[in-house]
Amino acid sequence: MPVITLNLPRLKTLIGQTIKTKDLIESLTALGLDIEEQNQTYVKIEYSPNRPDYATDFGIASALKSFLQLDSKTYDFKIVQSDYKIKIDQNVKKIRPYLSAIVAKSSTNLNNDDIKQLITLQEDLHNGLGKKRSKASIGLHDLDKLSFPLLYTTAKRSHKFVPLGKSSEFTLTNILNQFDIGEKYNHLLPNNTYLTIIKDHEGKTISFPPIINSAYTTITNKTRNILIEVTATDDITANDVLSILVSTICSISNYKFYNIKIGDNNISSQFRSRKITLDVQFVNNILGLQMSENQIVESLQKNRLYSYIQNGKIICTIPRSRFDILGKIDLVEEILIGHGLQNLQPELPSSNNLGNKSHITKYLESLTMIMIGLGYNEVLNQSLIDKRIHYTLTQTKPNNLIKFKESLNRNYILRNSITPSLLYNISKNIHNSYPQKLFELGTIFMKSNLIEENINLACIQADQSANFTAIKSTLQSIFKPFGISFKTQRISSPIFSYGHAASIIFNSNVIGVIGEISKDVLHNFKIRVPVASFEIKLTGLLFEN
């Protein structure tokens, strides 16, 4: 989950009303934001990835203002018609086909804090909605530095311009090979001779998407009017991203937005709001409340969702930037937040359901009680185990390993027996008093045609009296109450001492192994007392999966 640090004094200024820190924090949690950390001057909050509009303090202040009913302005802003044009060259279709853009004009300059917030939002959108720029990337430009119409086109890799933060020209190849940002995002571009750029009417390059913008249109604290452009692999993502930028800039100060004709389309047509009709009963059925139409409308308005009542139904207007609202059920959540969770009284449902444990659980509980009675302590180990412990230390050859596509630690495997984990437990307990008797009931993974999951029981005894007879007595005693007895048949196995190992046979099927752990294996685990163990497959013996 993404995290944002909010400066409390600045947040209070943005809200524009005196509010106690305690009330502010409470309102943040009521909006569904998690408090990670907090002190006198700042609060660190976690917001859900489906609300990228919470990536700046502007977005959060705006939500708070509405929630606290300080203003009820909606994001359903007007777009002024204008002559701005961006031409699209057909060559970009194969690389990054979509471009969306809008012009925002203000009567005041951006300040440094505003710019910092915009850059934070830009980064958050790049990583989140933009999927690390693979789906969408953003350019913010000083409008007054460039001349229209713009051209979204392609240029040779040898094409030169002055990139952001530099004072001299570099070729596209130079940028991709020598700049950190170039190396990081190089993989997003095809192996073409031509790559995407945006040029202005005078032929100046203003951007090299999705890598870097130009130096000369960079926004600074002298910037007043902004061009926002988003290049993307699909038009929905492009406009999702643009709508979040627009709604955030909207809450910085009084910006006016101007239409741009992109190719043959007007951007304003992409910014129409949606309407969802809600049934009052539907809302009340889900929340278990008896809310009136007016209460529902008020709760929606608290989330800047303009609504009205028509023929007993609620018509709610969803601005373009609230694309996280997929349907009616999402509006119920908005109503819940607006209404306040504290107004929902928990209640137990009336029910005639009868509870039951699974049949496997019942068997495992019986076995556990027998094991405890025999003086065995239960242990729990992970299914993911170090390959070295599972195979190398037990001197067993890996066979039929289950493969991972990728894992953080390549040494980890899915266990196909529990005994190595128990030996490892004994080796980690040499400082504790003996006798040590451990058992585990757990899932193991066997690779046949597909992967088979079985539940095994493994027992281990470590002390001077541990030997084959003692562990075989344990095995036979455990299963006597289940009416099961086994045959054991001599085997030779690298983990057990020669002549002190057997397979466990039930109805002429081998379902386990039993024996005294060999001196070499004990040495590998640095265990200095005799150890005997058995492991048996319960699936198919006591129960089926």
Add this chain to the structure above:
Amino acid sequence: MILHPIEKRIIKSLSTKTPLKFDMLLHKTKLTKDQLHRGIEWLKLKTLVNVITTQEIFVSLDTNALSAYREGLPERKLIKLIDTTPLDLKKLKNILKSDFGAAIAKAKENNWIDIVSGSKNTIVNIGKVKPPAITQEEKLISYIGKKTISYNKILDTKSLESLKKRPNFLKYNSVKSKSIILNKKINLDELKDSKQNNNRVIDVESDVPLFNIARIHPLRAIINDIRNTLVSFGFSEIQGTLIQPSFWNFDALFTPQNHPARDMQDTFYLDEPSENNMATIRQIKNISSIHEQKWHYEWKLSEAKKMTLRTHTTCITMKHIANQKLKNAKIFSLGRVFRNEKPNYKHLAEFHQIEGLVIGENINLRHLMGIQQEFCKRIGIKKIKFWPTFFPYTEPSLQTMVYNENTGKWIELFGMGIIRPEVTNPLGIKTPILAFGGGIERLAMLKYMIDDVREFYINDLTLLRNFKCL
């Protein structure tokens, strides 16, 4: 007061006036060393005896003194040789060998000899002082002899000091010894009254050694408590495999195929073939179309077929509801789930989760909160509150926050919500479903006050044998 026969025997041999050494007490009581040690410890606990530890230095003769003990001091040997006739210095050197130096030096010091240097040779003569029949040093050597004697018993410290100066003459040894003294007079006869019938009376108040006990694992104790609580609420347990196709783990739960949770760095994918009949053709068709319609991307069957180590247990319970066509039920699943994360003190790559679903015609969000509140109360969590939150497959979504008394902070414990229609509709489920779930280790850490989650999987017997009953 009840005394053990061993204790009585010790008391009989002791006095309140003079401390008795352990060895002496051993001899007097005729107990074994072990019995005596134990008896003294018991009496100490009852504050009937005091144990005084002292350090004693012992002296014995070293190699050179032992040969002097047998043959006399070097200077005595010299006197015996020249007693009748003076002898040549070189001749003496040949006879006395290694004793020569010490003999000449000591005899000269005492004026027992006179050395006359001539032109050809040097002669050793009897001196002005007649040697006594036995010196103080000689007396001390014969007193010590082959014995080891306490330093305190040697009165002639002057001779002891002079012998100490001679090389390899004396050995010192320090030994710690215990002496025991009675604290107060005890009349053992008076104690006889407590003897009844023929049964020997024993001490019922003293501490005894403890056994190592066999128990279930501390996490299992929590798991069992949660399971029993849910069963008592009318929930039935559902089990399923840990390896699941992405279809049930993600797609059926409306997680788009490009969602970050599906990245390899978050989920373990197996490089193994998938099941053939993972879902019905209808289920696959419906789920693919809801994804394409709502998430605007091209849904791929190949992605849905990828096998994962399940990241939650909802894949088990939702599939169960869909396939059994349940309309009124309470079910739960309790088991292991996986995340491709590097384990640290807070997170594990493999951990336990509890997850419950309620399906029914007239259920609502307040019922979910009610079940959750009662459930928390019964598993011993008193202070909870609900916060709104976001989960991909529930809407509205809430979380239970519990108050951690140790840190004074609210922490997130369980997540819950109503299953989204985008999950239920494609599976043909028309009835609303309430869902809740959470990690068991997190709860266990809170209950056992353990702050490193990895501790549960080290299986140290100190913890396994001694953890607190909840």
